[in-house]
Amino acid sequence: MSGILVLAEHDGGAFKKSATELIGKASELAAALGTQVSAAVVGDAPAASLGAAGAGKVYQVQGDHSSYDAAAMASAWKAIVDAASPDVILASASYVGKDALPRLVALLNTGMGSEVTELRAEGGAVIGRRPLYAGKLYADVQISSSPAVFSVRPNSFPQPGAGSGEAEVVTVSAGAQALTTVVETLQPTSTTADLTEAERIVSGGRALKSAENFDNVIRPLAAAVGATVGASRAAVDAGYASHSEQVGQTGKTVNPTLYIAAGISGAIQHLAGMRTSKVIVAINKDPEAPIFEHATYGIVDDLFEVCPRLTKAFEEL
Amino acid sequence: MKIGICAKVTADTDARLSPSADGGSFEFSGKSVVGPYDMFAVEEAVQTKEKHGGDTVVFTVGAESDVLSQLRGSVLALGVDKAVIVEDPALANADALGVARALAKAIEAEGVDLVFCGKQAIDDDNVQVPAMIAGLLGWAQVSRVTAFAVDGTSFTATRAMDGGIKQVVSGNLPVLITAERGLNTPRYAKLPAIMKAKKKPTERRDLAALGLSAEAVAPKVSTSAYGSPPERPSGKIIEGDTDTVVAELVRLLREEAKVL
Numbered sequence: 344m345s346g347i348l349v350l351a352e353h354d355g356g357a358f359k360k361s362a363t364e365l366i367g368k369a370s371e372l373a374a375a376l377g378t379q380v381s382a383a384v385v386g387d388a389p390a391a392s393l394g395a396a397g398a399g400k401v402y403q404v405q406g407d408h409s410s411y412d413a414a415a416m417a418s419a420w421k422a423i424v425d426a427a428s429p430d431v432i433l434a435s436a437s438y439v440g441k442d443a444l445p446r447l448v449a450l451l452n453t454g455m456g457s458e459v460t461e462l463r464a465e466g467g468a469v470i471g472r473r474p475l476y477a478g479k480l481y482a483d484v485q486i487s488s489s490p491a492v493f494s495v496r497p498n499s500f501p502q503p504g505a506g507s508g509e510a511e512v513v514t515v516s517a518g519a520q521a522l523t524t525v526v527e528t529l530q531p532t533s534t535t536a537d538l539t540e541a542e543r544i545v546s547g548g549r550a551l552k553s554a555e556n557f558d559n560v561i562r563p564l565a566a567a568v569g570a571t572v573g574a575s576r577a578a579v580d581a582g583y584a585s586h587s588e589q590v591g592q593t594g595k596t597v598n599p600t601l602y603i604a605a606g607i608s609g610a611i612q613h614l615a616g617m618r619t620s621k622v623i624v625a626i627n628k629d630p631e632a633p634i635f636e637h638a639t640y641g642i643v644d645d646l647f648e649v650c651p652r653l654t655k656a657f658e659e660l
Numbered sequence: 661m662k663i664g665i666c667a668k669v670t671a672d673t674d675a676r677l678s679p680s681a682d683g684g685s686f687e688f689s690g691k692s693v694v695g696p697y698d699m700f701a702v703e704e705a706v707q708t709k710e711k712h713g714g715d716t717v718v719f720t721v722g723a724e725s726d727v728l729s730q731l732r733g734s735v736l737a738l739g740v741d742k743a744v745i746v747e748d749p750a751l752a753n754a755d756a757l758g759v760a761r762a763l764a765k766a767i768e769a770e771g772v773d774l775v776f777c778g779k780q781a782i783d784d785d786n787v788q789v790p791a792m793i794a795g796l797l798g799w800a801q802v803s804r805v806t807a808f809a810v811d812g813t814s815f816t817a818t819r820a821m822d823g824g825i826k827q828v829v830s831g832n833l834p835v836l837i838t839a840e841r842g843l844n845t846p847r848y849a850k851l852p853a854i855m856k857a858k859k860k861p862t863e864r865r866d867l868a869a870l871g872l873s874a875e876a877v878a879p880k881v882s883t884s885a886y887g888s889p890p891e892r893p894s895g896k897i898i899e900g901d902t903d904t905v906v907a908e909l910v911r912l913l914r915e916e917a918k919v920l
């Protein structure tokens with residue numbers, strides 16, 4: 344085996360949590376397979392620092408790549424893959440991992456398993472396990488061509504312990520041109536973590552009854568526990584929350600360690616977006632609400648009574 | 661301008677899925693639909709045609725007997741002019757790259773220079789085929805688009821990225837766009853249009869007609885061990901008055917679940 348290559352994403356030079364998460368998982372797989380872990384970095388970021396997470400070598404295409412284009416990213420990665428010739432590629436199932444990664448897979452004429460939540464080494468190969476049909480079904484995926492490419496849902500694996508040591512950095516040149524130009528970037532109004540990467544999420548549903556209640560009950564609860572705000576489609580359609588906050592099949596797929604659902608019934612399309620959350624808390628006054636079948640902890644009560652008290656209790660922690 | 665749409669007929673979101681006892685396969689019961697994101701793609705293609713003129717053609721890889729009535733009722737009846745159905749025994753078990761290769765060839769053969777896809781299919785949830793088509797054709801691509809406009813040979817698209825960030829990007833045709841919810845509001849088919857759709861041309865192509873061999877679409881991805889989602893240990897309902905349950909929840913989150 345010539346190793347596992349992690350495509351490490353960064354935001355203006357700061358590596359995303361997914362980068363170290365994937366290097367940690369790759370190290371575990373590499374130990375089982377008797378191979379090495381390297382990383383790929385496109386753009387200006389402190390590549391050598393990935394050594395602390397467990398990457399031996401880092402292949403870097405330098406230069407300003409902050410203006411993202413799928414074609415340019417895929418060909419920069421392609422140049423790195425040609426230099427590193429890995430057997431396995433791991434990347435985050437982020438926007439870029441859903442946009443540029445399949446394009447890379449087409450350029451490499453190989454196969455890809457999308458959004459896996461588990462990875463294991465078996466018989467000298469890496470096998471991924473992934474949800475399909477919005478999480479109603481799970482299956483193993485194995486790639487018969489090389490490199491085997493997997494995108495991984497963020498927060499699927501623990502962060503590696505912080506090590507020390509610098510990775511050896513190999514500079515790779517890539518000549519491809521971007522096919523699109525970024526005209527404008529519109530920042531979101533909120534400053535909390537993105538839903539898809541958030542460790543904690545507080546979501547509100549139709550039961551909130553108004554945007555004002557949503558703002559006065561759900562947002563303070565989320566703020567008190569450092570969570571990102573989510574919403575059901577019913578809440579979004581009614582205008583209580585914005586579409587970018589929708590969790591579910593036609594919204595975001597999330598994977599936090601803590602998901603609090605207040606006044607959400609737990610429709611299959613909502614569950615599709617959050618069922619892999621590690622701990623689910625449901626607050627609903629209907630004891631028959633399907634969300635309770637999926638909750639780690641359930642509170643059968645009026646959310647307008649529970650949430651303000653819970654906000655206070657979190658603030659006092 | 662010639663505008664293409666890639667649309668997949670899939671199981672509806674409320675379909676029941678039952679994995680076989682050995683996990684080697686699964687069955688679904690429920691109805692089939694054109695994927696919901698593909699419907700945004702259809703609407704955008706029709707609106708673009710209404711503004712700028714041109715021809716619209718929908719491409720699908722699938723068995724004609726499974727997909728034709730949905731394509732007529734949900735795509736041709738909304739104003740798309742023609743359907744190209746790629747069907748071949750070698751595509752029966754195709755993976756995303758095999759499907760993308762077939763679609764890319766069909767798109768090329770039709771001389772299309774603007775393609776709309778859904779952001780994802782709701783059965784395999786792969787999010788692979790559109791970017792693969794763009795890669796194979798060497799086209800520009802913009803994913804998860806919530807606003808789109810074309811002017812002559814240039815386009816502008818707004819994409820919804822991670823973290824609630826939106827970006828406006830521009831470029832030149834040819835381009836492949838994937839549709840995010842919010843791009844538009846799909847129209848409903850009216851009866852006269854449904855009747856008219858019955859007479860619209862549908863063409864069937866096999867791999868040979870596209871100049872592809874069976875090897876070119878041989879799958880590299882194998883899927884096995886189908887199963888239901890991992891059961892979570894059944895939850896705990898916390899009993900008591902409101903103050904008690906709130907205090908107990910916080911204790912459990914800290915001491916039992918260790919997430920605070």
Ligand SMILES: Cc1cc2nc3c(=O)[nH]c(=O)nc-3n(C[C@H](O)[C@H](O)[C@H](O)COP(=O)(O)OP(=O)(O)OC[C@H]3O[C@@H](n4cnc5c(N)ncnc54)[C@H](O)[C@@H]3O)c2cc1C
Pocket residue numbers: 547548549550574575576577578589590591592593594595605606607608609610611612613616626627628629632644645646647673696
């Ligand atoms: C193709 C398709 C895609 C979809 N995609 C999504 C998606 O991405 N995300 C999504 O969320 N949905 C999606 N849906 C919609 C989904 O089917 C449900 O309609 C939706 O999730 C319901 O939202 P809700 O739970 O907020 O509302 P409801 O189902 O109305 O539930 C409200 C809940 O609040 C409880 N309640 C009321 N008052 C109180 C109170 N004072 N205190 C405590 N509890 C209270 C009620 O008991 C009830 O259980 C989709 C549907 C379709 C057909």
Ligand SMILES: Nc1ncnc2c1ncn2[C@@H]1O[C@H](COP(=O)(O)O)[C@@H](O)[C@H]1O
Pocket residue numbers: 666667668669695697698701719720721722756759763776777778779780781782784785786787788789790
């Ligand atoms: N068999 C197919 N026929 C036509 N279009 C498809 C097919 N499979 C996928 N697509 C297109 O690619 C998008 C993403 O699909 P997927 O990569 O499977 O998630 C879909 O929304 C369709 O636009």
